[in-house]
Amino acid sequence: MSVLISCLVSCLTAVAAMAETAPAPLGPEDEALCPAEISSELFDALIGWIAINTSYDVSQTYRSPPEIFFCDTGAIVPYDEGELLVDTMLDAVFDLRRRRVYLVFPWSPDDDFDVSVLLHELIHDVQHINRDWDCIGEPELEAYWLQDKWLSEKGLVSNFNWLAILQLSTCPKSE
Numbered sequence: 001m002s003v004l005i006s007c008l009v010s011c012l013t014a015v016a017a018m019a020e021t022a023p024a025p026l027g028p029e030d031e032a033l034c035p036a037e038i039s040s041e042l043f044d045a046l047i048g049w050i051a052i053n054t055s056y057d058v059s060q061t062y063r064s065p066p067e068i069f070f071c072d073t074g075a076i077v078p079y080d081e082g083e084l085l086v087d088t089m090l091d092a093v094f095d096l097r098r099r100r101v102y103l104v105f106p107w108s109p110d111d112d113f114d115v116s117v118l119l120h121e122l123i124h125d126v127q128h129i130n131r132d133w134d135c136i137g138e139p140e141l142e143a144y145w146l147q148d149k150w151l152s153e154k155g156l157v158s159n160f161n162w163l164a165i166l167q168l169s170t171c172p173k174s175e
């Protein structure tokens with residue numbers, strides 16, 4: 001137990017020691033977006049949780065966070081090389097190309113499920129910085145598994161459809 005505790009403390013200390021950097025300025029395509037104000041306390045807590053609960057190096061995500069925006073259901077947002085319609089099925093989206101998180105309104109830092117959605121998208125940033133993935137869906141199983149773990153630590157049940165998530169995470173067989 002003491003070994004575990006010292007690991008946790010050193011991880012947290014390492015995360016706390018990292019510097020913050022200013023986000024990149026917005027381009028013309030971003031004018032309609034609403035930058036999300038995420039407190040540094042919440043961001044630090046989520047990054048610290050990822051550091052403790054995975055073997056990934058979170059330093060790049062911590063020092064240079066992805067951009068985080070709010071958007072409404074029905075909005076069309078820049079995504080990868082094109083645009084994405086934010087349909088009613090989406091709680092959030094991670095645009096790997098821009099390292100950008102879109103959180104769909106309504107979203108509140110006081111709602112643990114909403115916070116877990118932000119955690120999920122930050123996990124995607126960490127996942128892609130740390131390793132290559134065979135297809136865009138492959139990181140989902142781990143991201144949902146970690147989100148479920150975070151929720152269960154809050155006493156909440158995710159009710160995720162694990163069969164659908166497993167299918168989403170399974171890359172198409174290459175020819």
Ligand SMILES: [Zn+2]
Nearest residue numbers: 120124140143
């Ligand atoms: Zn995801």
